Amino acid sequence: MRSPLATLSDTDRALLKDRLRKPVLTFLALMGLLAVNVTLGATLPFEHVWALELVVVAAMALVVLLVSMEVLHEPPLVKLFSGLGFFWVAIMVGMTLTDYLGR
Amino acid sequence: MSASGTIDSGIANREPHAPEATLDRPADYLHAQSTLRSWFLTTDHKRIAILYLASITAFFIIGAVAAGVVRLALVVPNGAVMANDTYNKAFTIHGVVMVWFFLIPSIPATFGNFLIPLMIGAKDLAFPKLNLTSWYVFMTGALFTMVSVVLGGIDTGWTFYAPLSTAFSNGWVLPALIGVTIVGFSSILTGLNFVVTIHTMRAPGMTWFKLPIFVWTHYATSLIFLLATPVITTALILLIMERAFHIGVFDPAYGGDPVLFQHLFWFYSHPAVYIMVLPGMGVISEIIPAFAQKKLFGYRFVAYAAIGLASVTFFVWGHHMFINGQSDLASLAFSALSFAVAVPSAVKVYNWTATIHKGKLRLDTPMLYAMGYIGLFVLGGLTGLYLATLAINQHIHATYFVVAHFHYIMVGGTVLAFLGGLHFWWPKFTGRMYNEAWGRISALLIFLGFNVTFFPQFILGYLGMPRRYATYPPEFQMLNVLSSAGATILAAGYIFPMLYLVYSLWFGRKAPVNPWDAKGLEWETTSPPPTLNFASPPEVPRVPYDYPIQEQETKAQHR
Amino acid sequence: MSTGLADGVGIKRAHHFETVAQQRYAATLGIWAWLITELLLFAALFLVALIVRIQHPEATQEAARHLKFWIGAVNTVVLIVSSLTMSMAIEFSRIGWQRAMVRAMLATAALGSLFLVLKGYEYYADYEEHMMPFLGSRPYELTASPASRLFVNLYYVATLLHGLHLLTGISLLLGMTWIASKAGFLSRHQNWIEIYGLYWHFIDLIWIMAFPILYVVNR
Structure with a gap:
């Protein structure tokens, strides 16, 4: 200061x-x-x-x-990137669970 | 430096002051500096591409020699040529080296690195130092894996399935696993660089729908690098921990689940097939319009198909595990979704053939490779549908049918696209022309040798010969001998280009700026390009693939 | 991102960029692309934890009750405070208060180190309780429940991987603080602070997710 x-x-x-x-x-x-x-x-x-x-x-x-x-203040592309990873995690978990919950 | 690639020294001499001492060397990226340091510490994307090209060629040779050993062993049915253990190590080296150290970096790290900034009209990638870092990371990973090979090799297959790799395999599994883990980071860094570059570094006026398909497919590939690679990193870390400390998550003895490793492995490794295939599709999409002198048919659909493939590919990994104990629900879902992959793939093939239709064809070397690519990719793709079908898969799972299928995609697809692209852009990379007659002979030899090697394997697999065994029943010998004979033709086809391309570096004719009358910004600059790519800012064309022959039928294609 | 920069604060254009805005945007996009990979790296571990929980619910709960819940909670507080100091460093960098920024960065590094010290103490307590099943020579507390090893070992892999990220983060932060304390830094590389801040927040976020996933929901 x-x-x-x-x-x-x-x-x-x-x-x-x-x-x-x-x-x-x-x-x-x-x-x-x-x-x-x-x-x-x-x-x-x-x-x-x-x-x-x-x-x-x-x-x-x-x-x-x-x-x-500060994603709220970023341009749309950065907003997309910040959500993309979570969406892909959902794909990974969801498709894997079709196996483990279906056994 | 002017666009024609010569320096008019006369002007300099007319200056009243003493002219600056100039070396008599062109100012292109290859000759700008010549020290070893200027190569190994370069941040020029073109030089890094050349570093990658040299490295992956070395790995291709190692992998190809291992393949030769495998085919030699399979000439006789009883495994008399070499010990079974040696055979296991040979096919593992072949798989590990070809997949992780050749196919995955092949087109992106070399052509992508070299061409993306040129094609979008940029001076370099967004993060030049990161680009160099990625090469060093690649070489570090390669070093670890080669240590494992030199110390005695491994026999796990390229898939490193647990518990074989964690509990049963002897040998140097740990260094190989660490090496492959490290190499993943070089993929991530390359993909990150491409994504950011394509988003932010395009020249003014270069909108998304003016980008060459090569850039689109590399964008799709880079997304897969980013979204898939971290998961295999985790899977391999757990595998390393399992082997080193017996943590148990993949070990049934403690209640762990080996199938979980397969899920994580294929969450990366199925999309990785598209890491290997998509860049090749980009290469083919550049070669075909140039040698048909015709606008690419259905540009937007080809572009969307690239993104479509990169997305759909994340929903199909379970088709590698139909008989491995996963739930029926999972198998049904993965099987149904796998068929969806055929749609964007077919869109691309139809658009390429429609581009050839009524074009002004020139069957030069790159075009021969491209035509071969289409044929082999169709065969490889269609047999993929067989494998995606649950009932048929029961019969041909883990047989030579699978081996033939993916070699039609990986060799018939990626390697042919790699060689086609190498010949297409060789004048741009090096400033030299290769011998066209030798080029055509080699392209035809490779096409012939490839089919003689791998078509018999479809039949062998259908008849029930399992993959990865050192011995087989004697009735399969004839087809196996045929396959091995084809491999020798294929080997000759690979050796010729290495000779005449290297020869052309010193003795080849000087290449003009645009030897093929091709469109695209990379053909606007000199061959080879200057260090900062363009002497003056390039003018972005009105439309992509602005070739003389335009599609008459699609009048309404204004936007 | 670039909102409200004071006079004399900004970045120097590198040769291959056309404009400063382009360079700033590329860096922001680059770190977000990197963070996507970090998320998937840890998400795969969390997925393994979920599968272990689905396949061995009792053993996992038994193992989770041996984790040091309160140390984990305190460590979460430590990292949330470090996020606050990092946000402060970013704000100070924007208004050009360089000394305040450097102090906030040092505070962030100190809090990160405190997390690692507490984590180390937690490992020591685990060791004392014989909760290190991967040590072949040391008896394991829950021998009666072989599947509990899976969760406990996974806890070590996940927390060690996070700790490695934090250690890397602290080293980078200290190195950057040293550079950032020099005169003129904020006129050349202000966006380094923002980019680094995104990394730090995200590593905190990974822990904010790891704490409940490992310590809380399996109790």
């Missing part, structure tokens, strides 16, 4: 607040979702809780991809 936090000028302070709002909110959202999952994992409140846990993970992944990695 150009100078210690206490002596930042008002404009710099405003700039800092403006720039860091999104990362901090993202951080809080991720921590909240993690807290949900850790609680679920530690207490195991009901049968098949894994399904809910996976939903929470999916939400965390979406937050990281869309906000932390």
